[in-house]
């Protein structure tokens with residue numbers, strides 16, 4: 001089907017509001033210097049540089065509720081009775097039909113109607129992480145069941161997309177170029193719903209490993225809620241990880257919209273870290289992480305995003321209570337986590353990321369809030385892990 005609409009100017013491709021929201025989706029009073037410093041920057045999203053952010057209080061509960069509503073707005077497929085955003089209707093009900101598969105469901109990317117598996121999976125991984133770290137906060141905000149539903153809406157789709165692994169994994173539905181010519185409602189869109197796959201002869205390690213990470217992280221969210229579903233997610237995660245690890249090539253299937261600049265090492269170790277955490281015991285995944293660290297596959301970086309998960313790997317691993325606190329691996333991993341935190345925290349000699357005059361972390365011109373959100377999220381999680389026996393030291397500045 002040829003696109004039947006032509007938007008007068010070419011729209012820049014969207015940069016993932018979903019992921020940004022996922023990263024902000026945690027409810028926790030700001031309780032430490034680490035969080036306060038980075039989150040202070042979040043205030044700059046809404047305040048002019050002149051405003052005094054310390055005198056303004058933010059309603060994080062309301063922000064949380066609205067961000068979860070946004071996930072409902074982005075839903076693709078046949079909507080449920082739990083749909084609270086009622087101006088949305090069913091859409092893309094034939095996704096996958098040309099390939100004889102059911103690829104309905106999941107999330108649209110942003111201002112467009114493409115389902116990009118790579119950023120969608122990352123969004124789900126981090127959303128699940130937020131739900132895991134802050135279940136009590138979600139609960140007190142009355143949002144625990146909503147966040148679980150938001151995760152399940154995505155993982156139900158990933159289960160369909162990965163049903164034929166290791167033969168193939170569906171990584172995208174919708175044609176980015178045609179879609180970006182047409183600003184249409186998903187309910188009435190006329191652009192092609194092409195389905196894209198990766199497979200043994202055309203692997204895509206980044207997207208496959210990120211899919212595995214999302215499934216593994218979500219399996220933990222449902223562990224005590226729906227044991228059968230949780231098990232299904234974990235089993236599938238393991239299969240998708242094998243597929244990702246065995247057939248390696250850098251291809252998200254989604255370039256030029258979501259090109260992986262950081263390569264696939266970070267996704268592979270990230271997936272292994274989540275599988276380690278989700279497997280609930282010492283497992284081959286910890287050995288995988290160990291080897292990866294030995295081979296320098298986990299880098300020191302100052303960005304945490306849909307593309308770059310190195311710092312996320314470090315924080316996930318440090319948060320595992322199963323992890324032997326004495327090993328050299330722990331020290332090596334902590335070095336990566338500390339590098340990220342020191343680079344993002346102001347007022348220490350290892351700080352690298354600039355701030356705007358209003359105090360927002362400023363990494364890059366395009367869609368910068370995702371990096372500020374990523375840093376705020378990782379810092380919030382890491383702050384909870386810090387203790388007298390695990391300090392964050394940025395040369396001579398000590399945080400706990």
Ligand SMILES: *[C@@H]1O[C@H](CO)[C@@H](O)[C@H](O)[C@H]1NC(C)=O
Pocket residue numbers: 196197198199200201202
């Ligand atoms: C494998 O994936 C590539 C890229 O999406 C596709 O062109 C090819 O047809 C697929 N191979 C099979 C056997 O389906």
